[in-house]
Amino acid sequence: MQNTFALLFIAAACGVAAFPSQNHSSTPDAADVWKHKKISLEEAFVLPELVEHVFSFPQPIGVSNETFRAQFLDIGPIRLQQMDDLGIDYMILSHTAPLAQGVNESDAAEALATRANDYLGENIKNNTDRLGGFAMLSLHDPMQAANELERAVSNYGFHGAFMYTYQDYSFNETYYLSDPRYDPLWQRLVDLDLPVYIHPRGPGPRQMLDYLPSTPDLIGGGYQFSNDVGLTLMKMIAYGVFDRFPSLKVISGHMGEHLPSDLFRLDAQVDRLRSALNLPALHDVSYYFQNNFYETTSGDFADDLLNFHIQQIGIERILFSVDYPYENLADGTKWLDNLTLPDGEKAQIARGNALKLLKLDG
Ligand SMILES: *[C@@H]1O[C@H](CO)[C@@H](O)[C@H](O)[C@H]1NC(C)=O
Numbered sequence: 114m115q116n117t118f119a120l121l122f123i124a125a126a127c128g129v130a131a132f133p134s135q136n137h138s139s140t141p142d143a144a145d146v147w148k149h150k151k152i153s154l155e156e157a158f159v160l161p162e163l164v165e166h167v168f169s170f171p172q173p174i175g176v177s178n179e180t181f182r183a184q185f186l187d188i189g190p191i192r193l194q195q196m197d198d199l200g201i202d203y204m205i206l207s208h209t210a211p212l213a214q215g216v217n218e219s220d221a222a223e224a225l226a227t228r229a230n231d232y233l234g235e236n237i238k239n240n241t242d243r244l245g246g247f248a249m250l251s252l253h254d255p256m257q258a259a260n261e262l263e264r265a266v267s268n269y270g271f272h273g274a275f276m277y278t279y280q281d282y283s284f285n286e287t288y289y290l291s292d293p294r295y296d297p298l299w300q301r302l303v304d305l306d307l308p309v310y311i312h313p314r315g316p317g318p319r320q321m322l323d324y325l326p327s328t329p330d331l332i333g334g335g336y337q338f339s340n341d342v343g344l345t346l347m348k349m350i351a352y353g354v355f356d357r358f359p360s361l362k363v364i365s366g367h368m369g370e371h372l373p374s375d376l377f378r379l380d381a382q383v384d385r386l387r388s389a390l391n392l393p394a395l396h397d398v399s400y401y402f403q404n405n406f407y408e409t410t411s412g413d414f415a416d417d418l419l420n421f422h423i424q425q426i427g428i429e430r431i432l433f434s435v436d437y438p439y440e441n442l443a444d445g446t447k448w449l450d451n452l453t454l455p456d457g458e459k460a461q462i463a464r465g466n467a468l469k470l471l472k473l474d475g
């Protein structure tokens with residue numbers, strides 16, 4: 114059964130193009146127009162002076178070092194050509210990890226985030242119908258971060274903030290996003306009605322002492338990334354960030370970093386801890402997933418998991434993304450194109466949910 118509402122929504126969104134873009138391919142009909150108009154929002158670039166950092170984690174099998182490097186550096190022709198070929202209408206870029214959040218000194222960290230925002234903003238200027246950005250931030254001073262977010266949004270039309278799970282300060286100081294020191298930043302996001310995309314990064318210097326002796330190979334996408342974001346999101350929930358900021362919107366990639374796969378147990382255990390330890394969280398974990406969270410499909414092109422998450426958190430909270438160049442753009446788009454879901458539902462994941470969340474059709 115087609116989702117009639119979604120079809121109407123997409124047809125309407127098409128009539129009034131969100132982005133006056135060039136012709137992609139033959140005029141599609143309403144049922145599969147999404148195939149040519151996908152929006153993706155976890156896609157990376159790198160500043161030229163940091164390009165060797167992209168080799169911190171391995172590239173997709175079959176992609177040479179030269180291609181990988183070129184794909185990261187490119188904010189123009191290589192990306193746009195693939196987007197045309199694969200039916201991606203609009204892509205939102207962010208800088209690969211950890212950028213300013215990996216810099217101990219606040220002045221240097223703040224300068225680096227500003228440089229990345231200016232660099233991205235200048236490089237997408239000629240293609241704002243196809244490319245957008247998320248603001249990169251230093252989290253040393255939350256008020257400075259809030260101001261930099263607002264500057265990047267007003268100068269370059271960025272769509273929200275992109276954050277890694279913690280800020281480097283020193284060996285023994287690691288403040289995760291659950292720390293109340295970040296409240297001014299959440300307040301600004303709420304005031305601007307913009308989301309924050311929370312992305313994994315490698316372990317900090319102190320956590321590295323635990324990983325290195327036993328599990329060096331699982332640092333990164335092999336497991337540590339999901340552990341990193343999953344724990345950060347659970348800390349934000351448990352310690353009341355979403356009770357203080359009930360309209361804060363968080364996007365996480367990689368299909369929610371395992372959490373929406375296990376809400377039964379998370380609800381049961383957190384309920385128990387709430388009463389035993391007076392955890393500040395007012396609601397079940399599921400509640401926050403159904404009110405504050407969005408997930409993307411980045412790097413997790415798994416049919417059964419997608420169907421399960423549609424049941425668990427609702428299709429309106431699931432958005433398409435690939436995680437390019439760490440993943441092949443073609444793998445993610447062809448997976449979505451080929452999914453056995455009604456066109457109306459694929460349209461929501463491919464485009465409709467992003468238009469609403471990021472207010473792109475406004
Ligand atoms: C787009 O398609 C229209 C109608 O087919 C055509 O008139 C126009 O020249 C095309 N524009 C470009 C840039 O190809």
Ligand SMILES: *[C@@H]1O[C@H](CO)[C@@H](O)[C@H](O)[C@H]1NC(C)=O
Nearest residue numbers: 165167168169177178179181
């Ligand atoms: C690719 O780059 C990595 C990291 O710099 C290096 O270890 C590896 O040997 C390179 N591979 C090739 C084929 O040059």
Ligand SMILES: *[C@@H]1O[C@H](CO)[C@@H](O)[C@H](O)[C@H]1NC(C)=O
Nearest residue numbers: 188189190235236238239240
């Ligand atoms: C972007 O536009 C400027 C002028 O507005 C032009 O000088 C520059 O070559 C353009 N860059 C690209 C990549 O099209």
Ligand SMILES: *[C@@H]1O[C@H](CO)[C@@H](O)[C@H](O)[C@H]1NC(C)=O
Nearest residue numbers: 215216217281282283284318
């Ligand atoms: C930041 O400080 C930690 C701990 O003192 C150190 O291990 C790390 O190398 C420093 N990072 C940078 C980029 O200097």
Ligand SMILES: *[C@@H]1O[C@H](CO)[C@@H](O)[C@H](O)[C@H]1NC(C)=O
Nearest residue numbers: 282283284285286287318319
């Ligand atoms: C970190 O803290 C531990 C104890 O809490 C202390 O033994 C150690 O010296 C500290 N390390 C640094 C680099 O300050």
Ligand SMILES: *[C@@H]1O[C@H](CO)[C@@H](O)[C@H](O)[C@H]1NC(C)=O
Nearest residue numbers: 416447448449450451452453
């Ligand atoms: C598309 O889906 C069909 C069945 O659902 C499967 O047999 C086929 O391998 C898929 N193709 C791709 C490119 O994923």
